[in-house]
Amino acid sequence: MDEAVTTTSGPVAGRRRDGVREFLGIPYAADPVGPLRFALPRPPEPWDTPLPAGSPGPAAPQAPSRLESVMGRPGGTVAERGCLTVNVWAPEDGTDLPVLFWIHGGATVSGSGGWEWYRGARLAAENGIVVVTMNYRLGALGFLYPAELTDRLGPGNLGLHDVALALEWTAANVAAFGGAPDAITVGGQSAGAQLAGLLAATERTRPLVRRVLLQSSAPETQMPTADEATEAARQYFAALGADPADADAVRALEATEFVDAYRRMPPSGGLLMPLGITRTSEVPWPDLRTAFAEAVSPEVDLLIGVTSDEAHAFRYPRRADAAPWTRAADDLTETLFRAPAQRLAEDRAAIGHPAYGYEFAWRAGEIGAAHGIDLPFLFGTFDAWADAPMLGDADRAGLRPLAAAFGGAVAEFVRSGRPSHPALPLWPAGGSVLRVDTTSAVQDGWAWKPSI
Known part of the structure; x- marks a missing residue:
């Protein structure tokens, strides 16, 4: 174990590994159990003796991801107690370093910042930045919103509050x-990108955000209204077989019961994420693009990216007829990810602060450059x-040069607001987009059409 570092809750003892100081599983909030289930997060009780910070906390309760057929199995433990933790990787002896605060995706129902997939040691060591990942409550435990019961079961959007x-x-x-608190980039992938964008928009956290990284953010995805989310909650409680009016009984259920009930929940009004972020007085925007237009400072730097074949992840494995399958996946990639990303980038250019854009195009096999392919490279x-x-x-070893270039460019964005790396072409802002591949190139706009 390394020397202890003092935090606002107490000292933590990490370790030196791979050229960085690593502090894992630090509680940033009290365990969301017992009376704190469905409650707003609160700081943990302080401690006096150094807390061992050598391993990440468990992932929040969740079912296996539907993308395991594409991304594989992450491993790690799952538990409600001890899940609200952060992980910090900091270069040795660094001071006043830029910070990447990165949020995992998973459609607000799965994922963990403590998985080895997202270990920030290499990104921190090679690029001289501090990397922070974290866990937040998922599924019903993090995003249930029964409007008529918020006085007994929390105000909703608990995962966002986490x-x-x-x-x-x-x-x-x-x-x-060793990090600089006034140089924080918030970033994330998929649902994590939506959460990151909202941190830059909401009044509570807006002053803390200098830059934003949005990976596969689908920024025009509609967030449920309070009425829609309440109806989804009613359907959820029917699947749970519990009376939401009996808050004490609901809080006493096992975490696995909440996860299993989500699997039984019927489709809810065509909502993409019925237990996702809800529009409330704190989150009044219908989607992330609108939040940027109305609430994100024009001075906030933005790096926004998509992958060439995003939706192939959702439609894998292929059905018997490959051609219609591919066309449908390409159309969904265009309408859900690429075109909205372009419009958000155009919005930023219109206010005089152009965004940087990328399309991650490296692919292997029939899945293509699917949703999440940029993560191991970052x-x-x-x-x-x-x-x-x-x-x-x-x-895998042959992929490391591209990973060093892509991760290095993102780190340079964290540092200066402009992504760049010697192994990549000059990365323009505004209408041009960098197509990232083993041979990367600048393309005119977001019009690249994949074909595999």
Whole structure:
């Protein structure tokens, strides 16, 4: 174990590994159990003796991801107690370093910032930045919104409140790890990108955000209204077989019962994520693009990216008739990811602060450059993705130069607001987009059409 670092809750003892100081599983909030289930997160009880921070906390309760057929199995433990933690990787002896606060995806029902997939050691060590990942409550435990019961079962969007508290913890403590609290980039992938964008928009956390990284953010995905979310909650409680009016009984259920009930929940009014982020007085926007237009400072730098074949992840394995399958997946990629990303980038250009854009195009096999393919390249954690079908049988060691270039460019964005790397073409802002591949190139706009 390394020397202890003092945080606002107490000292934590990490370790030195791979050229960084690593502090894992630090509680930023009290365990969301008992009376704190369905409650707003609150800081943990302080401690006096150094807390061992050598391993990440468990993932929040969840079912296996539907994308395991593409991304593989992450491993790790799942538990409600001890899940609200942060992980910090900081270069040795660094001070006043830029910070990447990164949020995992998983449609707000799965994922963990403590998985080896997202280990930030290489990204931090190779690029001189501090990397912070975290966990937040998922599924019904994090995003249930029965409007008529918010006085007994919380105000909804608890997962977003978790993320906000973790960001506040980071701003208050990152200097002790060598980071600069006034140079924080919030970033994430998929649902994590939506949460990151909302941190830059909501009044509570807006002052803490200098830059935003949006990976596969689908920024025009509609968030449920309070009425829609309440109806989804009614359907959920029917699947749970519990009376929401009996809050004490609901809080006493096992976490696995909440996860199993989500699997039994019927489709809810065509909502993409019925237990996702709900429109409330704190989150009044219908989608992330609108939140940027109305609430994100024009001075906030933005790096936004998609993958060439996003929706192939959702439609894998292929059905018998490959051609219609591919066309449908390509159309969904265009309408859900690429075109909305372009419009958000155009919005930023219109206010005089152009965004940087990328399309991650590296692909292996029939899955293509699917949703999530940029993640192992960002973190350089190919060993942890050993069984990921989306990487096919590609030589993982041979992918490291592209990972170093992509991760390095993102780190330069965290540092300066402009992504760049010597191994990549000059990365333009505005209407041009960098197509990232083993041979990367600048393309005119977001019009690249994949064909595999």
